[in-house]
Amino acid sequence: MSARQWSRDLGMGVRFAFTGGREGWIRMLLTAVGVGLGVALLLLTTAIPNALAVRDQRNQDRLDYTYGPHRAKAANTLVISDTDSTFRGSDVRGRLVEPEGPRAPLAPGLTKYPAPGEMVVSPALKDLLGSADGKLLRERLPYRITGTIAEPGLVGSHELAYYAGAKDLAPRFDGWRTARIDHFGPPKASPVNKADPVLILLVLVVFVVLLMPVAVFIATAVRFGGERRDRRLAALRLVGSDSRMTRRIAAGEALAGSLLGLVFGTVFFLLGRQLAGSVEIVGISVFPSYLDPSPALAALVALAVPAAAVLVTLFALRRVVIEPLGVVRTAKPTRRRLWWRLLLPLGGLACLAPMMGQGRNNGTFNEYLVIGGVLLLLVGVTALLPWVVEAVVARLGSGGLSWQLAVRRLQLSSGSAARLVNGIAVAVAGAIALQMLFAGVQDDYTKYTAQNTDRVQMQVNLSRGLPFLPAAQQFAATKGVRKATSVGSTELGDGRWSSDKGPANTVGLTVGTCATLREMADLPSCRDGDVFAVTGADRDADVAKLARPGRTLHLDASDGAGNGPDVVWTVPGNLKRGRALIGPAGFKESGVLMTPAAVSHRMSATLTGSVYLALDESLPDAHEYVRNTAARIDPLANAMVWSSSERSKQFTSIRTGTSAGAVCVLALIGASLLVSQLEQLRERRKLLSSLVAFGTRRRTLGLSVLWQTAIPITLGLLLASTVGLTLGAVLLKMVGATVGVDWPSMLSMTGAGAAVVLTVTLLSLPPLLRMMRPEGLRTE
Template identity: 70%
Template sequence: MSARRWARDLAQGVRFAFAGGREGWVRALLTAVGVGLGVALLLLTTAIPNALAVRHDREMARSDDLVVDARIPPAADTVVVAHVDTDFGDRTVRGRALEPEGPRAPLPPGVDRFPAVGEMVVSPALKELLDADSGKLLRERLPDRVVGTIGESGLIGSAELAFYRGGEDLASYIDDARATRIDRFGFSGSPSEPMDPVLLLLVLVVFVVLLMPVAVFIAAAVRFGGERRDRRLAALRLVGADGRTTRRIAAGEALAGAALGLVFGAVFFLIGREVAGGVEVYRVSVFPSYLNPSPLLALLVAVAVPAAAVLVTLLALRGVVIEPLGVVRAAKPARRRLWWRLLLPLAGLVMLYPMVGKGRGNGEFNQYLVVGGVVLLLVGVTALLPWVVEAVVARLGAGTVSWQLAVRRLQLSSGTAARMVNGIAVAVAGAIALQMLFAGVDDDYTRDTGHDLTRAQMQVDVVRTVPLESAAEKLRRTEGVRAAYAYAEGMTGDRRTEPGATTWVTAGDCAALREVATLPSCRDGDVFAVSGVEYDTDTPKLAVPGRTLYLDPSYESGPKRATVAWRVPRDLKEARPRTWLTGSERGGFLVTWGALPAGAGAALYQEVYLALDPSAHDAQERVRNTAAALHPMTSTMTWAATERSGRFASLRTGLFAGAVCVLALIGASLLVSQLEQLRERRKLLSSLVAFGTRRRTLSLSVLWQTAVPIALGLLLASVVGLTLGAVLLKMTATPVRVDWTSVLSMTGIGAAVVLVVTLLSLPPLLRLMRPDGLRTE
């Protein structure tokens, strides 16, 4: 067969698609919309790596952390930067105080001049929040006058909350690690550590699971309008075309719809790109300029989609006999064979089997085997579902009129029904497997902080220039605070520099010290020694009455800083350790305020631990406001029972964000497919209404036609998803356990999407159920 004849027949099909009257145009448009939605999501997906790279580059370009342990002296080209981050609700506000030390001091990206003391430049999202009523408490915390906005080059996302404010006397806080002096912005240290194998496995599986439903929907979209196309193909046979020619012409029609779908997809992508700039999904936002797909990947999509349209059409028609007087598809088709459909998931399991038990410590997972195995297992869903639907609906019996209409329709076109739900079945199967994998390895990336949340819920780090007792009193009077425990903490050793023995010193009033240890009695001026705590072997050596110790000893060679000497009192008391607010035992010396030597405050860190009233609204925000009023560099921390790995949390967030996009595509594509099915059956519906069939009966029949394949698809998806999840857990050497809550929630979400689509298709269905639909020309 010559390439010229192929080209001629495909071109003939393209012409029929666009010159075949209203029906041809409607079919081409429906195909184009379905394909376009998939292409848009593919383009957005291919743009994700670039968006992540740009976000990372922007973060590195504005970095102000010192990478090497070297002090830069003040100069004309240096600036002192202090971190003054804060939280508002569950969102982090990135804050920096800037104090230029010369005319050539470097500006951070996105800022054209340094704000003066009492001024700040903010991100557009933060400005909008500060101007809104919901940001009233945050505005109290950031009273500086807004004199400008941070440009796009200084932000990692359109919804990021960030500000730069003017600072003064920041250099005095460099020794406390609260500020740093730099001569440039930007990270220039060693490359980041490689991703561990389990996280890499999660990345690979996430991308496969998110992209597979898109590919399935594109393959289904190019087959819209199959019954009307069959009548046109029969007409072609009647005028002399052979069977192969008609198939190539049909492929040309699909090619036309796919090509138009590429145009639609590009338009949808550009629209979605702009919309993405104003949307934040799971605290992740981007600028539209970030979403630039790789030219090579975009070219691959542009070539693969039309080629897939031609291939899918030829495969779909391979078992169809097209005759001049009709298509022999209306007769009872041959039963589908099961054996080859089982080969796909079995081949996927064979590809994944060599990596079972490798876990994190036994080498890398083979990326090609992982991708290939997961793809084959998920493709197995699309291969098995038509057989399952056909086998089940063939055995469905009598029932109500609506049930019989639905069952008969499914028995005649079980393949069409399966194609409609293939995408959602693949998405649910992949989601179940991923949820099992995430739940299984969650403990490996989550650690218990040990904080006793029944006794304290917040921690305030008070700068040394603020008197601790007055700070604690102000925090104690804050609305929503039940109790405040103030401590001055630090290390003490037997020498000023390079001590041989060290232990903790914790200073506070008697009430606060009783939270640290069990005291025999306590009054101001007492000092206690707490021994017997794990990992603290030096306290018995140092707790010798009359011995001179040194607060905040230096580990640098030579006396680089002044330390404070103090003498262990003669009346030193013993105390028994107890679990502290932080969830661990604290050994060393407990010192009441009256026993602290002069100047000790400069050698100790000041902390206030707060117990909040759970019924007090905005208690955390009010504490943060009080802390900011004490000093701009006072930091607060809200305690949590657990702490999760940043990479793991980011990956899970990315999965949820991608799942939202895929679910939106699933819903839109299902709606288009449902409308196309109703359009093809317009005359049939009109005939039934003309013969007296109630609209309620027809509506229920449409619901049953959707519900039965969906139920079967979700059941098959659950089986495949559980199998894939178990294999992935075995690969990571994690005990297999089923998170039934996640399984039920994933299947429930899939069913909810279909229910919404069905409800949205009811108004067009009611319009089609009119006797005048029998009119024809």
């Protein structure tokens, strides 16, 4: 067959699609909308790598390492302090800035630095501070807003960020939160982190799982109007076309719908691109300019979608006998064969099996085998589901009238019913496997802390030298605080901290009231002015060496760069002994304990205060009240909420991105299902009108439509659960994790899939009621 003949027949099909009258236009618009929704999500997916790259680059461009090398004051230096905070679960990026010369580096997104007492803020922060919800945060940021941060200085449209002007920051150098810098951006010699094979596996599986339902929906959308198309094809045979030519013309009609779908998809994508700047999904926001699809990937979508439309149509018609008097599909179809459908999931398992037990210690996973294996398993769902639906509905017995109507309809067109829920089944199967994989490896990316959250819920670290005992009183008077315990701490050594070598032996020094020290050690007696040497933990040997009466020790007063005064202390002769207990920080510690009266003025300037807080967490915004008090006491205070575990940021970001993608896919599933359901109802309009004209109750017809949806979706979810559990178990074996089922996640994903179908069914009831009128039998 020549290419010329193919192009002529396809072109004829395209003309038929555009000149088929009102019915043809409705059919093509339904196809175009279904394809367009899928194309929009594909374009969004092709834009995600660029969006992530831009976000990462924006973040790199504004890096300001406050723990970098010590620099001298110059015309091109800037003193900057990290004042990051949190407000009701959202991160707030804050910086105090003090330019020291006319050539001080300017942060991205700024035209000039704010004066002391002023700040420039991100648009999202400006809106929050101006609203009633931002009242508590406004108390924490007592600066006058004089401008906004431009897009180059932000990683997302909903990011909360500010730069506030300050003065006299240089004396507060600590090598941690405050430093002098001469440029923004990463260090010139940044270490290259080795990629984690398990995280790469997660990313690969995530992309396959999220994109596979999109491909299924596009394949379903190009087959809209199948029953009416068959009657048109019979008419073509009647006027002289052969069967092959007829199939090519049908493929041309699908091609027309897919081409219009590309246009619709581009429009949907551009609308969604603009909308993306105004929404935030699971903590991720972007600017519209970030969503710029790769030209190569966009071209691939533009070529793949029409090609898929032609191939899917030809494949669907491969066993359909098109004759001049009709299409032999209304007769009882031949039973579907099972053997070749099982080959797909078995082939997927064969691809993944060689990588079982590989884990992260035996090299990287073969990405081609991973993608191929997961694809085959998920495609296996779409191949097996029609067979399962056909086999089950053929054995369904008698029941009520609505049940009989639904079952008979399913028996006549089980393939259409299976196509309706194929996307849901694929999405649920992939989601179950992903949830199992996430649950199985999350312990590897979780570090369990020693923090006792029953005893302490928050900790506030103050700047060095700040009086910490009065601070405890202010925190104790804060709304929502039940108890505040404050200590000051530094290190003692047997040599100068500012020397090149530093001390050879060190031990911790902690200062607090007698009541506080009794929480940290078992003391024989205590009154203000006492000093204790505490043993019973890991540093007993250091305590024995250094805490000897008459010995002169040096306090750590350095600024992190080896600079600072040499502050010394002589161990008193009346040194008392004690045994370490588990303190407010959650662990035992050997060291020197000291009451406030034993601390000289020079020594107090070296102490860093920490306040441990027990909260009434039933009070809303208890954490915010604490953060506000901390900001009033010390703008550079670091308020931390205690937790029993900390999770890897990379792992968390992948899981967050997966949740965002799942939301988009579920939205696409719902929209596409609704279009498909409306298309099927439109094709059955005359049948429904006939049944109503013969006296069938609308309630009965409505229930029959519900059964026609409920039976396939139930079978689809059962099959999806089976395949998802199998895929999840294989992936866990691949990473060397213990196989286990995350039942809550599995049930939630299955329930989400069922909820989408139920919602679509309810939304389709109004048009169904309009179609169930005897007037629908009228024809012109």
